[in-house]
Amino acid sequence: MAWIYLAVAGLFEVVWAFSMKQSDGFTRPWPTAITIVGMAASVWFLALSMKVLPLGTAYVIWTGIGAIGAFALGLALLGESADPLRLVAAGLILAGLVLMKIAAPQ
Numbered sequence: 001m002a003w004i005y006l007a008v009a010g011l012f013e014v015v016w017a018f019s020m021k022q023s024d025g026f027t028r029p030w031p032t033a034i035t036i037v038g039m040a041a042s043v044w045f046l047a048l049s050m051k052v053l054p055l056g057t058a059y060v061i062w063t064g065i066g067a068i069g070a071f072a073l074g075l076a077l078l079g080e081s082a083d084p085l086r087l088v089a090a091g092l093i094l095a096g097l098v099l100m101k102i103a104a105p106q
Contacts, residue, residue, distance in 0.1 A: 002052035009045035010065025012038045017070040021078070042066075057104045064097040 016038030023031035042062075050058045071090050074080035 002049045002058075005045045006049035006053065006058055006061055007065070009042050009049060009062050010069065012042035012045060013062060013066030014069030014073065016042060017066055018073050018077075053104065057100055060100050061097055064093055064100075068094055068097070 016035045019031045019034040026032045046062050
């Protein structure tokens with residue numbers, strides 16, 4: 001169950017990062033509210049996962065899901081650059097997440 005909590009925490013990480021971009025510096029109420037709720041939910045699910053998973057594993061995977069997810073949304077929805085070096089960098093982050101999961105004791 002801890003891995004499910006961690007995946008949900010990572011998804012909320014993506015939600016709040018995207019909403020923060022849409023909040024335009026916290027000047028738009030709905031995206032700002034979604035950002036705050038997403039942050040709280042993300043940290044709450046992360047805390048639940050950390051009851052079982054090691055700190056380093058949980059934190060690295062949580063931030064990695066957020067980073068890769070935000071990167072993907074930036075490409076897909078915000079027209080951000082899909083420069084080959086950026087794609088390689090994202091691929092390296094993803095590879096690190098896979099290795100961290102494989103190496104996890106749980």
